Amino acid sequence: MDTIEITKEIDRVLELFGMTGVKAAEAMGVTYATFNSKKNPNNDRHKFNQKNLDDLKNFIREAFQKL
Template identity: 60%
Template sequence: MDNDKIKERILEILDLFGMTGTKAAEIMGVKASTFNCKKNDNNPRHWFNQKNLDDLVAFIKREAERL
């Protein structure tokens, strides 16, 4: 999956579950400022990657199993 599709998917998931950027950053293991840079289209140095998406999905699955 390319970076644009990964970013789009991550933002869809965050919106669907009502997660804040701070919580998402914690889940992905990055600083909140780095997360915000990844969201910004004008910052070519930071972007979401497959690991970020995998971390987010794994967190949601773990939380769902706890229910």
């Protein structure tokens, strides 16, 4: 997956589960400022990567297992 596809998938997951940027940043192990930088399409320095997507999905899986 390229960064555009990863960003779209992250946006889809966040919308599906109604997650805020703060909680998503926590799930990915990044600061909120870095999360916002990665979400900004005009920022060439920070981009979402496969690890960010995997961390987000694992966070959601673990949260559901606790229920």
